[in-house]
Amino acid sequence: MNTSNDIPNTGGLEAVLQRMVVALREGRAPTVAPEEIPCFAPAALADDPVITPESLGTVLVSLGREDVPTLERALAAMKADERAWLGFKLVTDPAAALDSEDTDVVGVRGKGMGSADARPGVFLVLNPTGQREDAELVFSRPPSSRDRFQMFDVTRGPQVHDQQYAGVAWRSVPLFRRSRVFILGAGTVSVELERLAHGVDFETIVVDQDRAYLTPERFPLSHRVLIESFDAIPHLGVTADDYVCVLTRGHMHDPQALLYGVRSGAHYVGMMGCAEKNERVFQLAQASGVERAALEATHTPIGLKFGAKTPAELAMSITAELIQVRHARRKARR
Numbered sequence: 001m002n003t004s005n006d007i008p009n010t011g012g013l014e015a016v017l018q019r020m021v022v023a024l025r026e027g028r029a030p031t032v033a034p035e036e037i038p039c040f041a042p043a044a045l046a047d048d049p050v051i052t053p054e055s056l057g058t059v060l061v062s063l064g065r066e067d068v069p070t071l072e073r074a075l076a077a078m079k080a081d082e083r084a085w086l087g088f089k090l091v092t093d094p095a096a097a098l099d100s101e102d103t104d105v106v107g108v109r110g111k112g113m114g115s116a117d118a119r120p121g122v123f124l125v126l127n128p129t130g131q132r133e134d135a136e137l138v139f140s141r142p143p144s145s146r147d148r149f150q151m152f153d154v155t156r157g158p159q160v161h162d163q164q165y166a167g168v169a170w171r172s173v174p175l176f177r178r179s180r181v182f183i184l185g186a187g188t189v190s191v192e193l194e195r196l197a198h199g200v201d202f203e204t205i206v207v208d209q210d211r212a213y214l215t216p217e218r219f220p221l222s223h224r225v226l227i228e229s230f231d232a233i234p235h236l237g238v239t240a241d242d243y244v245c246v247l248t249r250g251h252m253h254d255p256q257a258l259l260y261g262v263r264s265g266a267h268y269v270g271m272m273g274c275a276e277k278n279e280r281v282f283q284l285a286q287a288s289g290v291e292r293a294a295l296e297a298t299h300t301p302i303g304l305k306f307g308a309k310t311p312a313e314l315a316m317s318i319t320a321e322l323i324q325v326r327h328a329r330r331k332a333r334r
Contacts, residue, residue, distance in 0.1 A: 020060075024063055029063065151170075180202070208248075243268040275301070
């Protein structure tokens with residue numbers, strides 16, 4: 001059985017950045033495997049028509065000692081768990097990158113939005129509040145105004161406006177701990193939820209007692225935790241920043257999973273099911289000593305309400321609610 005100590009963190013990426021700093025200080029191009037930087041892993045680029053895992057190498061050979069401060073600032077951001085993103089500018093066609101024009105559709109003509117240069121690079125964006133006006137850019141050279149505009153967009157995910165202009169593309173990786181979603185139950189909705197949650201930058205941990213359902217094929221993007229029984233879920237390291245989704249197969253273990261979620265102190269606890277079933281689960285939980293108010297404070301039934309019925313639709317409704325709750329919390333913190 002896996003334990004919470006096995007749940008990964010950002011330590012691997014920190015070691016990669018430290019290696020890069022050492023290499024650049026010694027005048028060498030860093031040697032980094034694409035799998036070591038998540039946004040260049042083959043799975044992350046499976047649907048990208050232009051960028052390949054080997055694209056990372058073209059950025060690395062372009063770096064020099066002048067890029068060390070960017071990487072050192074990234075390491076400091078990781079240590080402090082600041083909201084920071086390490087970004088990569090990729091030039092797929094130098095001539096096209098220099099020649100590509102802003103368009104009337106984009107609507108930035110006449111505002112100093114110059115063409116990109118034809119040089120790849122690595123940069124850091126810090127955005128503590130989520131507002132562009134509060135963002136800070138760390139880069140080894142003054143960027144063109146258009147590059148600067150797109151660099152700030154990496155905080156919304158590398159696919160936002162990626163490849164908007166010919167010859168240049170962008171990738172990024174968040175350096176802070178992503179919000180974690182503990183999915184209690186490895187059923188069909190959980191399979192769909194894993195994919196969607198990862199697409200909007202959640203980290204997922206799937207928990208089940210049946211090895212046949214908890215497989216790499218069904219959950220390739222998640223940390224998988226095989227437990228002995230839902231009657232005695234071990235300590236998973238859930239914190240007040242985490243999300244718990246009760247989605248046990250056939251609802252058979254919803255009472256135990258809901259009890260665990262409420263007692264874990266997670267910021268968000270949601271349970272799937274119809275009103276009649278959920279009421280029965282509440283009564284069973286109350287019989288185990290949980291206050292009714294604590295149960296009613298959960299997101300039950302789980303997900304935003306827009307008529308979702310199929311597993312894919314239900315996963316969409318849950319993901320939408322996770323985004324809504326995460327946004328509200330970030331806004332409150334600002």
